[in-house]
Amino acid sequence: MVPLVPLTWAAEEEQPALALTAAQQQALEQFGRSLAQAMTDKDGPALKAHLDPDEFGGRVLQKMPDMTAEMRQVITRSINKRPGGWMDQKMSGNVVFLRTRERLGFPAVQLRLRSETDSLSYADVLVRPDGAGFKVVDLYDYTMASLISEEIGNMLAVSINPSGGAGLAKVLGIPGIKNEVMVDFRAMAVAAQMQDAPEVLRLHDTLPEEIRRTRGVFSLRLQALMRLSNQGSQQAAQAFEGALRQAPEILGKESATDLLMTDLLLQRQDFQGVDDCLKRTEAAIGGDPYLKLLRGNMRLQMKDYVGVLALADAAEREADSGDPTQSEAMDLRITVHLQRKDFAAAVKELRACREKFGAVMDRQAFAGDALYEDLLKSPEFAAWEKELAQ
Incomplete structure (x- = not known):
């Protein structure tokens, strides 16, 4: 299938926001986590169960009122024929629910999408109430600031004219x-x-x-x-x-689009430029602890250890339980401590990792990794090994 390209000419008009009850708000959060899990698991049927294919098809075809009912049915079936329906291509390596919000008058859940190649994007998934739950009716992609329904609808318009x-x-x-x-x-x-x-x-x-x-x-x-x-x-x-x-x-x-700029800047080792891009992306989407983690990595390249630790702490504090950002923040702090030869602080992180995640970071876990050679020779690590043996 040829990848879809954005042909969006104008943003959709804002509609009055739909007020949710406290129970609906809680249900929306649960829906967002369930949707993210189905996408991470690449579970097409589970993802498809979250969707309203007819509503999405109507949004795709709303600019073509003269189309026959039969042709509308054919196009709607075609759009939704993949295992994960029209969101099939959005199934990714790791998808994390960030927050609920409102987009164009619809309740929405905001997602972070990290692919298997570690490319990063964000989306607001627009939903409508469906009994005690919700159904997905559209998706707003932050990269090009466009709705999927408009992208597909305009592509169809080009094809049939x-x-x-x-x-x-x-x-x-x-x-x-x-x-x-x-x-x-x-x-x-x-x-x-x-x-x-x-x-x-x-x-x-x-x-x-x-x-x-x-x-x-x-x-x-x-x-x-x-x-x-x-x-x-x-x-x-x-x-x-x-x-x-x-x-x-x-x-x-x-x-x-700042996320697309980062690779270009990394190629010339403009770490400050990448950090600036990530800060602007934080402002565009409303914040994400993973972006703080990435900024911490840029600060590490600049040897700004104080800045790294502050960003890693904030990333871990803001990330939800189960978000890999928490463990990655610990890894980032350990790297700082090793570069500073602060082995006592590094061992403290290993202890926290065991207490929080149940992961035992012993000598075997670091075997063959040059970054940890000096730590493994240190008296602080010898004391840690004795603690593990108790």
Whole structure:
């Protein structure tokens, strides 16, 4: 299946927020944790049970009122045919529930998604009450500040309007655009779906400046530059960085494109720049202890040990029980203590790790790891071994 690309032209209008009772609020938190677990486990049927496929299908097709009922059923079934339904591609290496919130008038649960390759993203999952529980109706992706329903709906609009023109322009919310420009945009969108990044960029450069600065065209160019940058093109990498710096102006302050900037900055060891990106991402999503952990790692590279410990402490304190951020914060503090040759503090962390997680960090656990060589030779570790033997 060709990956979906964002074709979002305008943000959905805010609706009056739905007030939840205390019981519903508690149920929403439980729902968020259950949803995150199903996604982490890659349990397609369990994930699908959380979804409302008909409501999502209606949101996808809301800009196409003239479509026949039969065609709507065909498209809705197609969107939801995967094991995990339309959220199948969001099943990830580790998904953590962060908080409940409101998005576009809907109750929502905010999730952190870390893939098997450790790429990071955030989402607000929009839900509606369903008896004593909830059902998912849409997903807001922070990276491109877009709704999945709009991405798929606009992609379908491009597919079923082969000549482009006024009809497609109306669906995408850009009436008044010249027909020849709309045709070029459609060709650009098709090239993006075919993952032809050079053609996307070529067509982008033919469009008028005011069209290039719209959300849809900007997003297509951004993804094309990212693809070429990942393939090793230095020219594309420079253009990609420039586009990322421009992204908040076009996509909005809630976009988390700063997360895409971090790899570029790490390549040139700009650790302060990465830290700045992570701080801006914290502000965009409303905070996450894992981002503090990542910032602590940047501070470690800068030998700011006081800053590392403060961020690691905050990350552990703010993370929920079961969030791997807690144990990773301990690991980060241990690394600081080892670099400072403070073996007493390192052993104190090992003791806390056993008390909190039941993990016994003995000599065998560190065998072959050069980072721990001096610790294993220290009198503090010898005393720790005696304590373990009791």
